[in-house]
Amino acid sequence: MPAVRIVFAVLAVLVLAGLWYAFRPHHEAPTQSAAVQPVPETTPTAPVGLPTKAFELVVRDGKPVAGPAGMRVRQGERVTLRIESNADDELHLHGYDLKVRIKAGEPATLEFAATRTGRFELELHERHTQLGALEVYPQ
Amino acid sequence: MIPFVGLLVLVFPAAASAHAFGQTYVLPIPFWMYAFAASAALALSFVVVGYFVTAKDAVRNARTVDLGGILWARGGFLGVLRAFSVALLALTLLTALFGTPNPFANFSVTFFWIIFVLGFAYATALIGDVYAALNPWRGLCDLIEWRYPGAFRARVTYPAWLGYYPALVLYMGFIWVELFAHASPRGLGLYLLAYTLINLGGARLFGPDAWFRYGEMFAVVLRLIAKMAPVEYTSGRLRLRQPFSGLLKEPADHPSLLLIVLFMLSSTAFDGVHQTLPWVHIFWKRIYPPLAAMIAQPYLFFVDIYYYWQWSMLFLSPFFYLAVYLAFIWLMKRAVRSERTLRELALDFTFCLVPIAFVYHVTHYYTLLLTQAPAIVPLVSDPFGWGWDLFGTARRGPNPVIVPADWVWHTQVALILVGHVVSVYLAHAKALELFPRTGRAVWSQLPMLVLMVAFTTAGLWILSLPIAAGQVQLPQTGAIGGVALT
Numbered sequence: 069m070p071a072v073r074i075v076f077a078v079l080a081v082l083v084l085a086g087l088w089y090a091f092r093p094h095h096e097a098p099t100q101s102a103a104v105q106p107v108p109e110t111t112p113t114a115p116v117g118l119p120t121k122a123f124e125l126v127v128r129d130g131k132p133v134a135g136p137a138g139m140r141v142r143q144g145e146r147v148t149l150r151i152e153s154n155a156d157d158e159l160h161l162h163g164y165d166l167k168v169r170i171k172a173g174e175p176a177t178l179e180f181a182a183t184r185t186g187r188f189e190l191e192l193h194e195r196h197t198q199l200g201a202l203e204v205y206p207q
Numbered sequence: 208m209i210p211f212v213g214l215l216v217l218v219f220p221a222a223a224s225a226h227a228f229g230q231t232y233v234l235p236i237p238f239w240m241y242a243f244a245a246s247a248a249l250a251l252s253f254v255v256v257g258y259f260v261t262a263k264d265a266v267r268n269a270r271t272v273d274l275g276g277i278l279w280a281r282g283g284f285l286g287v288l289r290a291f292s293v294a295l296l297a298l299t300l301l302t303a304l305f306g307t308p309n310p311f312a313n314f315s316v317t318f319f320w321i322i323f324v325l326g327f328a329y330a331t332a333l334i335g336d337v338y339a340a341l342n343p344w345r346g347l348c349d350l351i352e353w354r355y356p357g358a359f360r361a362r363v364t365y366p367a368w369l370g371y372y373p374a375l376v377l378y379m380g381f382i383w384v385e386l387f388a389h390a391s392p393r394g395l396g397l398y399l400l401a402y403t404l405i406n407l408g409g410a411r412l413f414g415p416d417a418w419f420r421y422g423e424m425f426a427v428v429l430r431l432i433a434k435m436a437p438v439e440y441t442s443g444r445l446r447l448r449q450p451f452s453g454l455l456k457e458p459a460d461h462p463s464l465l466l467i468v469l470f471m472l473s474s475t476a477f478d479g480v481h482q483t484l485p486w487v488h489i490f491w492k493r494i495y496p497p498l499a500a501m502i503a504q505p506y507l508f509f510v511d512i513y514y515y516w517q518w519s520m521l522f523l524s525p526f527f528y529l530a531v532y533l534a535f536i537w538l539m540k541r542a543v544r545s546e547r548t549l550r551e552l553a554l555d556f557t558f559c560l561v562p563i564a565f566v567y568h569v570t571h572y573y574t575l576l577l578t579q580a581p582a583i584v585p586l587v588s589d590p591f592g593w594g595w596d597l598f599g600t601a602r603r604g605p606n607p608v609i610v611p612a613d614w615v616w617h618t619q620v621a622l623i624l625v626g627h628v629v630s631v632y633l634a635h636a637k638a639l640e641l642f643p644r645t646g647r648a649v650w651s652q653l654p655m656l657v658l659m660v661a662f663t664t665a666g667l668w669i670l671s672l673p674i675a676a677g678q679v680q681l682p683q684t685g686a687i688g689g690v691a692l693t
Contacts, residue, residue, distance in 0.1 A: 076254055079254055087246050163232045184232075
């Protein structure tokens, strides 16, 4: 391999490393957007030090009528999802593959630790209605 | 109430699926990473330019290493493989048409959309154009020809002006099915059946050689991808070659091939953008409100219009890219005062865009491949979803691979940068070959470089856009639809 190539390969690596260093966020920027207003809440089940985020969804005749525009949490946080519907159905969180039965008029709760990162859709299983998505950002 | 349901499906078309089938769990790239990647693309482009300024030669390793005769070139092995390929097509058709309507329990859906369309296409970039030998539709033609000699004697000489346009039209139809048809297994079966009939008809009319070169879209697209492969198959020998060198071998032989490469790029960009908030807002916040005031019942009317708008944007997308591409080729022609025509130059540099288009496709869909491909293991044992267990794997499959979001971001950025640098490098090597006076060749590449940085940055930007699909946005949907929600 001619020396020129090595020089340019090294140059490319230096450029990449320099830019990476320049652009990488140096402080932890919060990923919460203004649109999201999770209700902070501590439950006795949550291990100490891990914040819990609670979201509430209200469904009427299979359609979402109240709830956050997007559910954003950080990896490792505990999530409490409360859903209330006037019809029986099943709530399904994709990716985590969590399911909870919903009985008409009775609030149902899904509690879990957000261990996986990504964008996971929430669905009413029987009606195939999309209720929104949980976005879990890396720490 | 009905309008609301319509709206939900409409504004959130991903309610059924983002791709034709299956789920991905990808988050938009964070802004800082997008900014890093865009500047890195620019900076690395200049490193490549610098290399060519100093190196002053188009060092292109055209040498190949003979790895021996291809196993399947001998004896009946190729015949067995081709029979297997035809059998897989038949199985896909049968399971699609007669199997369970549940797409996740039906062999055809996972096999076609995930294993063939994604997995096999990506493998082709490594193992080369084996599809040319294994094309199931070609195999089917041979089978019929063997039983009824003369069935595929060309009746019409393939007209030169037609080029790859049949493949382009079929490719557009294919992407439309992928993004909009939301086809059930049965629907997929009917589309595949129609495609099979088109191929048989085309081969009967023009003869298999012409049809499978210009008309069958998978053959055309996979041949493009195979040009990147580090191996080639020539007259029964397997040869090792420098990766991507296949793209510099010859210019594109028809403008329609340029459109296919551009559509590969633009359709992926469209898939990325058509469910994001900024895109959805273009229609619903800019186009819809002024027009809606003129019509009674505007919402119902615009539901249909919105679909036509999305479809026409998809079909027009390669022509937008073509306009941009030709503008930069024209600038390049001006920069070097080349004797070559615009058309010749446009075709000369066509294949240099393949790496950018390909890595962009991979960044969009590789997570889908990882989450969905393991499902093929149980499906092989129970292809129809009838409760069979042929190989004892029906209830035992590997778990889907869910890649953590930060890994996805890093691989997306890395892949896009690699594709970008390869494309810039290839374009330089091509320029040195076409405009031998080095000074001019390097200058010629400034417009090309801007073009490629633009394509790459646009791709990255799309990956960073927030996704509209599936988000509950009641106040906005209410305002958009003008429908009472309760």
